[in-house]
Amino acid sequence: MLRIRFLGGCEEVGRSAISVQCENRSILLDYGVMMDHEVGFPVHIPPKEIDAVFLSHAHLDHTGSTPIFYVTGKIPVYGVEPTFRQTELLIKDFINLTGYYLPFEYLDLQSMMEHCVNVPYRKEIMVGGTKVTLLNAGHIPGSSQVLIESDGKRLLYTGDFNASQTQLLQGAQQGYGDLDAIIIESTYADQDHPDRGEMEETFVSRVREVVEKGGTVLVPSFGVGRSQEILCVLEAHHFDHPIFVDGMALKANRILADYPGSLRDPDLFSRAMRRAEWIEQWNDRRRAAKTPCVIVSPAGMLKGGAAIFYMESVSMNKKNAVFLVSFQIPGTPGRILQERGQFMFRGKMRKVDASVEKFDFSSHCGRQELRQTLSGVNKEAKVLVVHGSEGNCSNLASWASKEIGLNAQAPKTGQTVEL
Template sequence: MSIKGNLEMEVRVLGSAREVGRSAVLLKSSSTNLLFDFGVLMQKEIGFPVHVQPKDVDAILLSHAHLDHSGALPLFYLSNGPKTYTTKLTLELSKLLIEDLLRISGFYLPFEYLDLLEMMRKTITINPNDKVKISPFEATFYDAGHIPGSSSILVEGEGKRILYTGDLNDEDTQLLRGADYEVGELDLLITESTYATEDHPPRSEVEKSFVEYAKEVVERGGTLFVPAFSVGRAQEIACVLSSHRFPYPIYMDGMALKTNEILFRYPEYLRDSKAFRKAINSVEVVTSWKQRKKIINTPSVIISPAGMLVGGAAVFYNQQIAQREKNAISIVAYQVQGTPGRTLLEKGLALVNGKPTKV
């Protein structure tokens, strides 16, 4: 795709076109090439964007930490890669998620931990709403309201104004303020469209319905398992339950616990840092298999990654919780095609002792 004017630019979509995952968009001008994100597609085999040589990229602009936007970035640092620009919180959360991908992945990955460290070394962090000069362009990072540290990125230069929204949420949540920025007229808008055709009910109704259902499950003696992304969604679920004064035990497991510790250090990125701390302090942390085996028989809510049931403690909880009729599983995030979460959502099937079982 070309943007014509006094100086022509080219936009190449390297990933995430007609799919959810491996987001990557290359903006090529007469003098400078900018890459927005470079993520992975989490399926049975990890998918990567269309390859681009590090020497053909002058700078990388990272919108947020989720692996579908950040997970393939270390590929650029097998050799002398370009600088990456992002918020400080996004950099720290990206390191956490990519480290986990390297540690637990059963897939072959074409990069190693040292490449991740090189990526960290060559990243320049900026604050929300600040501008950074990447000659001949200026890039401004606006709060996208998606997860803590997430950004929509406005690029201005060579007579053009281009907005890359990244994943975007313009509605306040318990955890975050919604995106609220004015950028004026644009020559090009590059935006995500995961829920473009969906008509969502008011958030207050969704929260109330979720909390009431959680109470119903616990009061009948069951356990509600909520598989949730370790960055953003797990914390939001805890905040929702806390704000509605949920009176029963809440457990949190997995890498979400490390995310909590990081977010405590960045209160300025949160809508209400005191409410967040209260919510997290009200949950019981799970750190051992002995605890896991105990709480699956405890009337409660269990929040644990991975959000699509592809790994982590969620695999154990999914198998165990599915075996008792009075239990329940709540899917609270988008599920990519081919993941166990998508199979559970569409077909009501969970793997129990290696066999697909109706739940």
């Protein structure tokens, strides 16, 4: 029997964590943090009750609480290169920036890094008598879906996944064979993504238009994943004006350059990285803000980082533009800018003169791909929908039960499901 316990990430996006008990072994899938308004952690589980941790990918909502087990524990943590180096980069930044009390410190992160085991996609790993295989998830470099086979049962956890290929990554590996259950994310269960090719073309031609008229385009973007995708899109479409990149993206790029196997087109990636100019000092920042160019800079939702500086210098001029390329969580400065064209400058809310546009460069499946994925699953499989807003988890589950006759539900945090 497999016993699945949901420790977080149910009807919410954040603090993803699931424990799976099989054959006297207990496997933990992700142990993330909630970053929404306050920092939040998954349901507690004692380290002595875990035999192995598998990280689906580096994002903090999947990894941010994991160092907690290394205050005392010595549990192996598995993932696909370059998950761990990106995880280390993100958690280090999280420890440095959060004003909130964390139940672990930098030393515990280091100790966690000493217990990392890199595994390639599709290699079977044995945890006792349980077989675990990681499959490409197409979400960020190193992202994985986790297939657990034990006691004659097969369970697939999609993690965050994207079935379509992007400039940076191959699409997720699908065709799972017969499953007893699938735990599936539902971030975009209520939205279809636009055609990627068309959107890339619109994006690049809009950027070109602004720059050729002497303007500067600010692209607020998360340093791990999205920034690299934007650079690859510009390169693939032969954008030949200056490109500046600021913030954590530089470190993330250096990591990815060491793992060309995790990228769809390593040549395109290295050309894109060589083309960009890296900003490391304030002088460069001021120079970039005055140049007709593209600036790719964190934070993706304008909650901090160098993008705040660029907003001040770029957004008050009509010939400039701010292009939002990530999902903007309600309540964030990015969302307010997207909806109302306003931004808080030194404590004052002001109307922005630069043109503000939104482009959907999502690295998650859209509604149609989520439905297609479930339509491809065998009829006996239980469907457990997680990682979505309250409406999204339950809507995808009820679509799966009503439209394709699957036994589907949106579990609650703390709930146990047995197979």
